[in-house]
Every structure is written in structure tokens, then in C-alpha cells.
Amino acid sequence: MSSPTSQTTISPHNQQPLITRTYPSEHELQAVIKRSASAQVRWSSVPLRDRIAIARKFMDEFRNMTNEIPLELTLQMGRPISQGVGEVRGLLERAEYMLSIAESALADVALTDTDKPGFRRFIKRAPLGVILVIAPWNYPYLTSINSVLPALVAGNSVLLKPSPQTPLAAERFALAWARAGLPTDLLQVVHLSPDLTTFVVQHSAVNFISFTGSVVGGRSVDQAAAAAKDFKGLGGKDPAYVRADANLDYTVSELVDGAMFNSGQSCCAIERIYVHEALFDTFVSKYVDLVKNYKLGDPTQPDINLGPVVSVVSAERIRKQVADAIEAGAKALIPEGSFPVALLGTAYVAPQVLVDVDHSMSIMMEETFGPVIGIMKVSSDEEAIRLMNDSPYGLTASVWTDAQHNPDSEASFLNIVDQLHAGTVFLNRCDYLDPALAWTGVKDSGRGVSLSKFGYDQLTRAKSVHMKIQI
Helix, strand or coil, rough: CCCEEEEECCCCCCCCCEEEEEEECCCHHHHHEEEEEEEHCCCCCCCCHHHHHHHHHHHHHHHCCCCHHHHHHHHHCCCCHHHHHHHHHHHHHHHHHHHHHHHHHHCCCEHHHHHHCCCCEEEEECCCCCEEEECCCCCHHHHHHHHHHHHHCCCCCEECCCCCCCCCHHHHHHHHHHCCCCCCEEEECCCCCCCHHHHHHCCEEEEEEEEEEHHHHHHHHHHHHHCCCCCCCCCEEEEEEEECCCCCCHHHHHHHHHHHHCCCCHCCCEEEEECCCCCHHHHHCCCHHHCCCCCCCCCCCCCCCCCCCCCHHHHHHHHHHHHHHHHHEECCCCCCCCCCCCCCCCCCCCEEECCCCCCCHHHHHHCCCCECCCCCEEEEEHHHHHHCCCCCCCEEEEEEECCCCHHHHHHHHHHHHCCCCCEEEEEECCCCCCCCCCCCCHHHHHHCEEHHHHHHCEEEEEEEEECCCCC
């Protein structure tokens, strides 16, 4: 069977072809990588402050595209157009923070406290070289900025491979950098088949791989990569624990949004909830009432707040996971027909709330990536912690408790934090990336770091300098 020569993006809401891109040959890819490596050598000698200045101009150019981006995203991946501007704001917020710490994060590390007379030692942060960034479709701008900006600012060059679902996002991203004055070939968008992706991953001139996407995709990249390369950022099955003293109305609202925003298609979306038995019935009732108020439909319409999932295949997988749970004893609380647009054969999936679930069901153990939530009753912190940790994933977890009015709640939360297997633990919020905090995961939720000062550490290598001045 011959390899594909092109890719076509299908709009989720109408299943019509949107854009087609042709794949390069291996010979053409060789030339792309060679140009990237040559550009990186020149770029690494550009002063850091000049690199930062170009990155700030990129922010201005990207900001100027605000009116064009939401509809373009909606057509590619189905997110309601009313929610598209949030990704623009999020990108600018992260970029601003990463630039604000760039000089300190990339500064030489002096060792003056332990220097002997006649010696001087310090550690420089040297760029790695050519970075391959493999970006997902669900938040193509946010995930790209996490790696691309610090990589370029640190002196690397970047090959950006977008998802076939969102090729225009990568091209617009690169256009903003070009308009900002980024030298040619430092950021190149490459549309690749799986075989061509493997070719680039294994190329000797590619020094680091930043991957964000599914566990299956990540393992494929990991198997293809040389031992010295790494990838980061896989999926999640992120849990929330609602303690007995939680502010119920606030918590319900936040956890519905955390599960349903972007049709649940976020690596850090809430996918399972554990509620203390003292609040369980009331919590579930309020949760269901709020979910029923969502409007599922054509995402290009401004009054819609729940769009289709990314593909019919994804919709079928989500429906099967729900059906399997119900067959195993789960109870669905959103009646069939509540969302008439959610028809078989389409990418529209009705939101669903399931109770009477347990960890024998895939709905509580495997990533759903859709507008579906399972809710379980627990009797103690210890039971909640055990269940939250009973997962192959470990991206984020959240705890909901009245730390404002109950002085013991914060101490209880910090005790829970120490026991949870997760890269980020939230108190009274969820589904959010703070650019000042390291974005990382454990278990099958990936390895490596983006954002914060540690994001720069990952994209550079330590280069020690040892000087004997007096002879």
C-alpha cells in the first residue's frame, strides 16, 4: 500500500472538505532540515535581547489577527466561534510571561561562592539546535506557543508540524513570526504523513522533539525517536474531588465548564468527579440541571456554546464508551433526545452525565475527550485519593473545598497534594495553564516540561566554563 501524498481537512460541523496540503518528499524534507540547521547556527549568535524584541513584535502581529482567527479555528476543529478569542488571549498571556523571564532564565549561572582565587567558573545555557514541535488540533495556538516561543528565544530553530485538522493555525502562526522579522527558515511549517514524521524524528540533525497529543501518538513518536531525544505532553483522565465543605454552586459551575468547554476536548479537561457522600445527591442534581442548559449546534453561530467533536470517528468512539458504561450498570442522567442535533453519523455528541459508575468501566479509566462525565460517591479523603490515583494518567487533579472560611481545609488540601500522582494540583479551579508554573505530567500523561523557567531549561543544554586566570 502506497503512502499518502496529501492531507485534507474536513470541517466537523458540516463534514465538508476545507483545505488540502501536499506532503513533501524525503528529498525535500532533507533540504528543509538542512536549512533549519544552518539558520539556527546564525540565529544562536544573535543577542538574546534582539531575539526577545522579535518575539514581542510577533505578539503584536498575532494580536492584529484576532478578528480572523476564531472563525478559522471553528471551521477547522468545530469549537464555537464565541469561544475562539480565548485562545488568542491565552497565547498572548503565555508569551508575555515567558518573555518576561527569558533573560533571567537564560542567564549564565555564576559559581562565585565556591570559586578559588585565580579561577572563575560559570554555566551557560546553550541552544539545543533544531527542535521538532508536533502540535495537536484541540488548542493549536496555545500548545504551539508553549514550545515554539521559548525554543526560538533560546536560540533554536523550529520545525512545526501541525495536526492535519488545523493546518491553517500553524501557517498563520508562522506568518505572524515572519511579519515580526524572524529570519527565514528559523520557523518552518511541515505537513507530514506518519512515515514522514518518523523520518524527521529519527533525523540526526533534529535535536529535540516536543510532542503534545494522544498516548498512542506519543508512544509512536517515542518508539521512533533515538534514545537521546524526548517528547512531552500526552493525554489525561483528570479527576476532581469535591469535599464535604465545598461551595456547591461555585463548584458545580466550574466543574461543568471544566468538563464541557471545547466539547471536553482538552488534555486537562475534567473527565471524572468524586463527590463526598454528604453533598453527592445535591451536587449531581445541580450538575445535571446546568448541563441541560447547554446549546449544542452549529459552532459558527454566536449563541452556541457546545459544538461538534472533531470527527465522526471520534463521536462514534465516545458514544461507544457511554453505551458500554450503561450496559455495565451506569445510569445516564441526560435523556436521549434532549439534544436532537446529536445524530448518529455526525460529529455532534450530546453531553452526558453518568452515575453508578466504577473503575471497571472505561468511562472512568480511559480518556474520553468528549462532553461526558462520570461521577462517583466517596466517603473520605482517603477513598478519593485512592480513586484519583487509580489511573494510568497523571496530568492534573483538582480539589474543591472551602479554604476561605474553613482554616483546616487548606492544610487538608496540602496533605492531599502530597499524595496525588499528578503534574499539577488545583485548589478550587481546573482546566487552566498558568505560564509561571511548570506544565508537566506523570505516568502516561507524558514527560518533560513546558512553560515557566523550566520550559527554557528543557530547550537548552548546560555548557560549563572553567577558567584558570592566574598561572
